[in-house]
Amino acid sequence: MMKVLVSINIPEIGIELLRKEGLETTVWTRELPMNPEQLLEATLHHDILLSSSIYNLDSQFLTQNKHLKLISQFAAGYNNIDIETAVQLGIPVANTPNAMTDATADIAFALMLAVARKMFFMHQKILDDDWGPFRPKAHLGMELKGKTVGIFGMGRIGTAFAERCAGAYGMKVVYHNRAANSKLEKKLKATFVSFDTLLRQSDVISVHSALTEETREKFNRSAFERMKSSALFINTARGGIHHEGDLITALENKTIWGAGLDVTNPEPMKADNPLLTMENVAVTPHIGSATIEARNEMARLAALNI
Structure with missing residues (x-):
């Protein structure tokens, strides 16, 4: 069974979709995000990472997690990810551009x-x-x-x-x-x-x-x-x-x-x-997508990308 790490506390609609598909899903439920050490340690034990632009997924992080089958971004952009390294390692990256x-x-x-x-x-x-x-x-x-x-x-x-x-x-x-x-x-x-x-x-x-x-x-x-x-x-x-x-x-x-x-x-x-x-x-503090409708759709699309 594929293991998914949801590294941020996303709306429940996304979690329900993942579990409905039979994926073993671990969710970080705290309001504050993981620190870099926590993210690295947790990702090492999962096949798929549902991430966000708040995390810096640089070359070092990706190299240490080259086993990943997919990174699904809960975001429209992906400039927080070293895409060149992801391509070299064969790690696909998905995002949610239409939701917000x-x-x-x-x-x-x-x-x-x-x-x-x-x-x-x-x-x-x-x-x-x-x-x-x-x-x-x-x-x-x-x-x-x-x-x-x-x-x-x-x-x-x-x-x-x-x-x-x-x-x-x-x-x-x-x-x-x-x-x-x-x-x-x-x-x-x-x-x-x-x-x-x-x-x-x-x-x-x-x-x-x-x-x-x-x-x-x-x-x-x-x-x-x-x-x-x-x-x-x-x-x-x-x-x-x-x-x-x-x-x-x-x-x-x-x-x-x-x-x-x-x-x-x-x-x-x-x-x-x-x-x-x-x-x-x-x-304003980067709240462009901060509506109930947009965040629910982002969670849905991030899950469907998996």
Whole structure:
């Protein structure tokens, strides 16, 4: 009988599917994840690992566990896994890319609104007992209707986010991708543009690409300096796609207007990060997939991949 290690406390729907298939399933039921030593020791005694992006499955870990028949990720991305080593060792890797499309598009949309209206900052003022008198020109936000939204990475999530922007606010959609998509352009009246044009034309830029060597810290000082001074930068994809120091500088110098992040670089973000006290910034702790529906579907797909 194949032995499966579920290394994180996933929704029960995934566990039930595994056991229904007759797989001997061991589940880590604690809320906090395993430490590296615990993960290594446990994996040595199992044939299949159901893992997550919180674990670093590097070359050393994979070499020590070359007996594995499969790694099934409870995540859309797999940049935590040394894929080159996995291929060399003949260990297949599966993920759950379709489960969190709507949930992540929603959090990107929510961050865009939160930044545009300085919601996090204003909420903090209430907590600080600083409701204050009515001041007609203090802490003003901006409206989004009719603005131009630029999508970096027009995959499933980028498309879902663009649909929300176009549908709710009539925003004009431009996008930069590896290739143009004529069907999508017709559906959303979207325009494929160069990266430089995306930076210069967009009132809001939302990142939805994978983290690769090509996209790593793509949004850096050079990129921010080409954006409008009134632009919002939203990243719900991977923190490594933006250079955080350059982003902080761009916001402090008013090179761009605001930023909304569900991912940070590095991650997790430290509590003394200056982004957390800026009035034109909203940060959430990588909760893009944190809905009941998305997490249940992720668990189901991760189990079905096995």
